Amino acid sequence: MATIYDVARAAGVSAKTVSRVLNSDAPVRRETREAVEGAIARLGYVPLSAARMMRSNKSGLVGLITGAISNVIETTDPGGLPDLFILQGMQRVISQSGKTLMIADTDGRSDRVAPLIRTFLQHRVEGLIYIAGYHQKVALPKLPVGTPMVLANCFDDIGTPSVLPDDERGQHDLVARILASGHRRVAYLTLRVDMPATTLRLQGYRAALSEGGVSYDAALVQDCDLDGREGETQLLWDAIDRMLRLPDPPTTFCCGNDKMALKVYGILRSRGLKLPDEISVAGYDNYRVIAETLYPPLSTVDLPYAAMGVRAAQRLLAMISGEGREEKGPTLVSGPVYWRESVTDKRQPNIIHLKTVREDNQ
């Protein structure tokens, strides 16, 4: 591969002048520049970023560690393919900033993290991002000072900057919207209780109930998540069966995610219930392949993965440029409720109207 000296010789100038043409950091006469550009094109010269980096100490690299690429194949994946959506948002911001992304995957093994970080440090990445497969707490090895790091979809004990989904608000907004449609008995089939998302969403659920003047009923809340293992469907069936046989059964089932909602559709229909007329269902994640394809299309909450990726990348870039060091807490990102047809409107204004008329006539 040609070097800058080959180009200089071919163009009849010094290497430094070629450098100036490449970086436009000093004036160069038009004819000179054209001669240099011609030589570059003719020789197919591509500057060696390694050499450039040695003087400038700027690598233009950002390292990204994820379990994403292996997670997608695991059945333990609770919410779909989150890390990849996060990656997508991130990639866009990073490449717009002119930096290049190096990625590595832990393959699900946490002991891989330290060597991966070492490799990235050898390349002198300007920043690091760790993406988790679901909202969780992590503990990463210490980094040498001066390498900024952002956690996406996870957090740690030592206050590393992080970007998290606003699970509390998401569930709150969904339940509030369901109550606004006239429902009063809203069941909640949650994900595993040891997930931070479950705790937060339960808080949102209770807050929305309380704001809506509905009292909390523990009989309507049940965790039904076996992490994709055998028996999950039976667990769901049992929970739903028990709730439907309550004296005052739920009119809506909120599910921990859209995939669970898909199963719940099947279970409810196997009991002869018509969706959405006789029973309503809501999901979480806005996992579009499910939510849009199901009949009736599923009302759910968007888990704004792409936006989280964007925010995490922006936060990292700010830290790299030395601006964003003041911010400390996690950045919460919330997504909208996607209101589709799986939850009926129980206010039924026309029927109320008819009643009124009938009462008048009596």
Added chain:
Amino acid sequence: MATIYDVARAAGVSAKTVSRVLNSDAPVRRETREAVEGAIARLGYVPLSAARMMRSNKSGLVGLITGAISNVIETTDPGGLPDLFILQGMQRVISQSGKTLMIADTDGRSDRVAPLIRTFLQHRVEGLIYIAGYHQKVALPKLPVGTPMVLANCFDDIGTPSVLPDDERGQHDLVARILASGHRRVAYLTLRVDMPATTLRLQGYRAALSEGGVSYDAALVQDCDLDGREGETQLLWDAIDRMLRLPDPPTTFCCGNDKMALKVYGILRSRGLKLPDEISVAGYDNYRVIAETLYPPLSTVDLPYAAMGVRAAQRLLAMISGEGREEKGPTLVSGPVYWRESVTDKRQPNIIHLKTVREDNQ
């Protein structure tokens, strides 16, 4: 960040000796090595790969270009999240070989490809991989000689090494399995006819029919794919309606992918048909979120994305090491049929048995 000279000074040796400890490429006395290792640990020294690369001309980098990360958010995505599964298999092989993966995303814009390749060349990647979102033909800019390249899930005119799904065999195996269950009228709702996969799968479909002694009926084949746009469901509904009203209607619907099968479940049920007793459905892709979660679980063909990633990475590594230059054609990767419960066995041996008993009694 500390340099090799800092370490040398701290350990009381020359830089070259530190280098020897790092690379174990020459004998070093035990005490010396320990002193050096101590100094490295104490100073938190991490060798600068850029400097290393300048002498050795080995970057240890592999570049990967994909539309994956942006594709996932597009509705034009025909088969799920293929490129990401490919990426997963690839990453595993690449990192096992001790190399590091740089990735970049085209964001769906083909004019981004050339600059991305340029960036990779600046880093002197030892090889390049391009992953397409679905089996398709591509045209990539010329590379400088000496940089190996492999295409995954796509191919081009100029014979660049590629790794492709064996669509013909996949569809063949699925249809053969369906016929083996006693079906004789097998409809095929295909993806867009301009996709290479559709042509190949149709060949597989016809080959399996002919092997099974079933004649091909054009009335049972219809493309129903509008690329996720409005009207797709109506198109499906119409095709299914027409086929079911044939004098000799199909007993199985093969679908272009699992997502289409999900819609077909809904359409068939809305016509009052019971799955799988009255009508059978098969998919393609083994998109597990759908295939495993649906009731009845969907029989489908695995599109072996991870394996394709592995093969592509292996082929690239072989080319980098100078071995695999002889191979020319595309590497075809086939995946197994996943036989679940969505296709009934029409041979119904037990019912025949009962009949026999009854006849005996008469």
Added chain:
DNA sequence: ACATGAAATGACACCGATGACATGACATCG
């Protein structure tokens, strides 16, 4: 016509590793 400063270019050292080669200390052998 000459001083002046900006524009345009070049010479050279340096970034942090490693390859080539040299050197000194020992062990082994004829």
Added chain:
DNA sequence: CGATGTCATGTCATCGGTGTCATTTCATGT
């Protein structure tokens, strides 16, 4: 006992760019 070989280590140049500083060219003002 000197020759030879191996081990252990050091010296120095080099990879391909860019920062620093010096030098030349040229337009402009007086």
